[in-house]
Amino acid sequence: MNFILVGHGSIGSKYKDLILKKYTNKDNLIIVDKNQLLLEKLREEKLNCFENLNQIVTKDITFGIVANWGPDHIKTANQLIDLGCKRIIIEKPLSTRKDDLQIFKKRCIKENIFVTIHHHWPYTNILEVIKNAEFEYKLGEAKGIRISGGAVCLSTNGTHYFDLSCDILRSTPKNIFAELELDYINPRDKSLLNIGGMAAYKMKNGNFISVSLSNENSQSIRLEIIYRNSIIELTTDLNLNLYQRDMEDVKKYDDKITRYGDLHLKNVLQFKDNATVENVLENLVSNDLPKVSIDKAEISILMVLGAIQSHLQGIRVDYDNIADMGLMFS
Numbered sequence: 001m002n003f004i005l006v007g008h009g010s011i012g013s014k015y016k017d018l019i020l021k022k023y024t025n026k027d028n029l030i031i032v033d034k035n036q037l038l039l040e041k042l043r044e045e046k047l048n049c050f051e052n053l054n055q056i057v058t059k060d061i062t063f064g065i066v067a068n069w070g071p072d073h074i075k076t077a078n079q080l081i082d083l084g085c086k087r088i089i090i091e092k093p094l095s096t097r098k099d100d101l102q103i104f105k106k107r108c109i110k111e112n113i114f115v116t117i118h119h120h121w122p123y124t125n126i127l128e129v130i131k132n133a134e135f136e137y138k139l140g141e142a143k144g145i146r147i148s149g150g151a152v153c154l155s156t157n158g159t160h161y162f163d164l165s166c167d168i169l170r171s172t173p174k175n176i177f178a179e180l181e182l183d184y185i186n187p188r189d190k191s192l193l194n195i196g197g198m199a200a201y202k203m204k205n206g207n208f209i210s211v212s213l214s215n216e217n218s219q220s221i222r223l224e225i226i227y228r229n230s231i232i233e234l235t236t237d238l239n240l241n242l243y244q245r246d247m248e249d250v251k252k253y254d255d256k257i258t259r260y261g262d263l264h265l266k267n268v269l270q271f272k273d274n275a276t277v278e279n280v281l282e283n284l285v286s287n288d289l290p291k292v293s294i295d296k297a298e299i300s301i302l303m304v305l306g307a308i309q310s311h312l313q314g315i316r317v318d319y320d321n322i323a324d325m326g327l328m329f330s
Helices: 010-022 036-044 070-082 098-111 126-136 153-169 247-252 277-286 294-313
Strands: 003-006 029-032 048-050 063-066 087-091 114-118 144-149 173-183 194-203 208-213 222-226 230-234 240-244 264-269
Touching (some): 003 010, 003 070, 010 029, 010 277, 036 048, 070 098, 087 277, 098 294, 114 277, 114 294, 126 153, 126 230, 126 264, 144 153, 153 194, 153 208, 153 294, 173 294
Parallel strands (some): 003 063, 029 048, 063 087
Antiparallel strands (some): 173 194, 194 208, 222 230, 230 240, 240 264
């Protein structure tokens, strides 16, 4: 059981620790990173380290993990496949380029490559808890989702919440309109965009996702699921709060949507927001199907690319005809 880990940043180091703890020893782990000082430190720990994948000649690779910066993800995954790797984790964003992603997807289908992408929420039970609450409290179907926050980036953090939102709404976007803040303040690298601003997504089933982020603010991200007479709020400290109108008041006015009232905290829903690195590794090593497939992860990527296109061209963008504007983000 041999692993190649590409990228030993904050997430990569967690993968390394878990691999050595649960799956294999130092002899069967290869780490690739551009940081020379880091490589020297890892070599002192008796780990096999390289500056780039071109230095690796072995084809005896079972599992690959792509945890370097976003614009290099597809290139790195292709190199791992060239080395004989058939099972791969890719950190988000899966890609920052539409064409590269679609070519990569075709290759994975042709060569039967297992790829799972690390979007946070599918590796938790939050979707199950939300669906159970909808049934228990008779919420009806979700009508839309609002996402807000500070300089959390439409891609860096928004990717996770787009993925969750599409699952909750059981739909994908129809069209996109955005007015963004494109600032080069990304802490990972100053050449990467930090994407703030406003984006609106009309979904194919008639629902909506509305996003408001500010690059001038440090608030963490929050999400509201909108129902006819209720809201489920995923707070900045990751509580899941259910608010609901007084149902006697609703009945009094024959549930007319134009008669509104205060929402009161009904329950704090308990879900397991565990450290998902362990879960995505388990998916890689032990499962037949990826928890987050390329097709699933592609939706969030296109939502980001579509918002960028809408902003730069000043138009409403058809989700099925998104053009890649060539900007880099993580």
